[in-house]
Amino acid sequence: MLALFDLDDTLVDRRGGLAVWALGFARSRGLPAGSESVIRERLGDRARPEDFVHVRALLGLEDPPEALWREYVAGMARSARCFPGVREGLDALRSAGWVLGVATNGPGDIQRAKLAASDLLSHFHGICVSEEIGVRKPAPEHFETAAALCGRKFDAECWMVGDNPETDIEGAQAAGLRTAWVANGRTWAGYGREPDIVAPGVAEAIAMMRQTGS
Structure with a gap:
């Protein structure tokens, strides 16, 4: 069979892992309160490299989207x-x-x-x-x-x-x-x-x- x-x-x-990663990411960057909710809302259903173009703009980050994606992949693996x-x-x-x-x-x-x-x-x-x-x-x-x-x-x-x-x-x-x-x-x-x-x-x-x- x-x-x-x-x-x-x-x-x-995945939902639990995303919540853990989003909170840790927001804190590590010193982002305003509620930023983790913005991340979860944007990436809640699924996440692709191109989504980090929008995450970068929403959060006012300077990192290239490709670098943010790599950080996300590594962080989600740690949270899996x-x-x-x-x-x-x-x-x-x-x-x-x-x-x-x-x-x-x-x-x-x-x-x-x-x-x-x-x-x-x-x-x-x-x-x-x-x-x-x-x-x-x-x-x-x-x-x-x-x-x-x-x-x-x-x-x-x-x-x-x-x-x-x-x-x-x-x-x-x-x-x-x-x-x-x-x-x-x-x-x-x-x-x-x-x-x-x-x-x-x-x-x-x-x-x-x-x-x-x-």
């Missing part, structure tokens, strides 16, 4: 923490014969830095990052490439585990995958077709997938 996992706010706590039970759950899946992959949107440098810093790289057979392949979720080609990078055939027995209803769940459903949604305190009401699994966190999603026996 093949299981693909989203990275941000599925395997690792996987959710409780993630490594143990992944180990259990691998011991049961599952093949595991990451299917994530974002730039390759920061996504791989977070995986390495949170000690997750060795748990996966393949890593698929949108910027590296030129295709973002929810496009079916992203999931197909992720399966191929794991050395597995893409079929209806594959699972996608993620927290984003549109890019992770609806995208995977459209591609024909089984789905496990990491709710993170939310309810599915108001979204589309119900996922195969709705779980409060990724560790619970993994446990429920194992119980399916497939």
Whole structure:
């Protein structure tokens, strides 16, 4: 069996890491109170190198955007923490014969830095990052490439585990995958077709997938 996992706010706590980094960055630069909120608002959904052109202007910084991006990548890697039970759950899946992959949107440098810093790289057979392949979720080609990078055939027995209803769940459903949604305190009401699994966190999603026996 093949299981693909989203990275941000599925395997690792991106929101928490961003809050830690933004506060530390603002304090290290002596920025006015509330600057960390400006950073979180600008980078809350996703962050790319070009976003730091706007961050630089908003905060009145003199650093080149490229330098700010490098500082962000290093800081987010230091702040990266996987959710409780993630490594143990992944180990259990691998011991049961599952093949595991990451299917994530974002730039390759920061996504791989977070995986390495949170000690997750060795748990996966393949890593698929949108910027590296030129295709973002929810496009079916992203999931197909992720399966191929794991050395597995893409079929209806594959699972996608993620927290984003549109890019992770609806995208995977459209591609024909089984789905496990990491709710993170939310309810599915108001979204589309119900996922195969709705779980409060990724560790619970993994446990429920194992119980399916497939």
